[in-house]
Amino acid sequence: MPDSEDTRTITGHRTDSKFYRRPPGAAWLVALLAIPLLLALISWAGLRKPEVDVTADLQSVNPSATLTAPSVSPPDVNAPNAPEVNFGPLSILRNANGFALSGEMPSAEAKAGLLESLKLAFGPDIQLTDNMNVNPDVNAPDFAALGSVFGAAVDIPDFHFDLNGDTLTLAGVAPAEEVKTEVEAAAKSAWPKMKIVNNIQVQAASAPPASPPPAAAPAPGGGECATLQADITALLKTPINFQTGGFSLTPASQQQLTRIADTLKACPDPKVSVVGHTDNSGNDAINIPLSNNRAKAVADYLVSQGVAGGRVTSKGVGSAQPIAPNNTAAGKAQNRRVDITVS
Structure with missing residues (x-):
């Protein structure tokens, strides 16, 4: 029948069309995935730098080598075999x-x-x-x-x-x-x-004790000024000192005299007498000028700190008034002094 023949032709055509439009198999999928990976590998190989042995040009160094400095230690003069010292x-x-x-x-x-x-x-x-x-x-x-x-x-x-x-x-x-x-x-x-x-x-145990300095006249006024001399004597327990062989006051003695000046200024214009002394080393031609210069240096410093200059006097008596024996170093040290008295 014509109708049946046409149906078969159409059916066969459709069969052929289905054959050519069949979905791709697994092999095609693998190929498609492999192509980008292969391209990436080729690109990476072109960009990679060749390996270089960075140690090829380094000089060989002995790992056990150390840096040592020459010995500069001074000789031990106390060693048993040391040469005589000089x-x-x-x-x-x-x-x-x-x-x-x-x-x-x-x-x-x-x-x-x-x-x-x-x-x-x-x-x-x-x-x-x-x-x-x-x-x-x-x-x-x-x-x-x-x-x-x-x-x-x-x-x-x-x-x-x-x-x-x-x-x-x-x-x-x-x-x-x-x-x-x-x-x-x-x-x-x-x-x-x-x-x-x-x-x-x-120092001999039987050495006579040092004689106390002569008592000074009572300080003028009453109250705190009644003990002015005692206060000055207490501040002079530490001797006033000068540069060796001269009459320049040491910094410590300048501070000491500043405290003495402040004590003097607290009272109404006392009269101040400064007397310099030496030990018996040398002679009067040396000792009297030295003691006089030292006494004057003390008086001048007191005036510079505000003590009234018209009420301060100074003099030097050399070694004429010792307060301790001059036959020992300790006695000589006591005799080298500057006394300050007020009236």
Whole structure:
């Protein structure tokens, strides 16, 4: 039948169309996914830098090698087989305010080290009068033990440490034999290769006590001014000091005199007498002018602090009025003084 033939033709056509439009299989999907990955690999390979051995040009270094500096340690002069010591001159004198140093040091660094060791031993405020010179041709010992020597001599107010060559001389006035022995032992322990000359004197137990200063006239007025002289005497328990051999006041004594001036100004214009004294070293041709200049320096400072100049007098009497024997260093130290009296 015509109708049946046409149906078959149409049906066969549709069968062929279905064959060519069939969905892609798994192989096609894999191929499609592989193409972008392959392109990415090709691009990465083109951009990658070639590997380079960065260690090829480095010089070979011995891993066990170390850097060592040449030894600059000073020789140990206290070693058993050390050569004989021979040091430059050095003198250290203790006084009421601190220490006066003179002599020679091999370098500015050694000089600064010595001053610093004294400050470490006695405090940063200790007064040091430095008259030392630098001479690179001299040697100096190790001063690390200097503090122990001066610590043993703490009760010797005029302790003198004098070094020259291979000899160390110790001097001053000790209050007891034990102190003298301890200072010598400390020096020998610090520098066993050196010759120690112990010239420290021991103050005699029977030495007469120092005579009190002459009583001054009562201060004018009443109230607080009635004790003016006693107040001044109390402030003078610490002696007024000057630069060695001169009449320039030390900073500590200037502060002391400032307090004395303030005490004097609190009373209605007292008369002030300043008298300078020395020990019996030298002669009157030296001592009287020196004592006079020191008394004048004290009077001038009081006036500069506001004390009425017309009511302050000064004079020097040299060694004529001692208050202690002049046969010991301690006695001489007491005789070197400045008295201030009010009326």
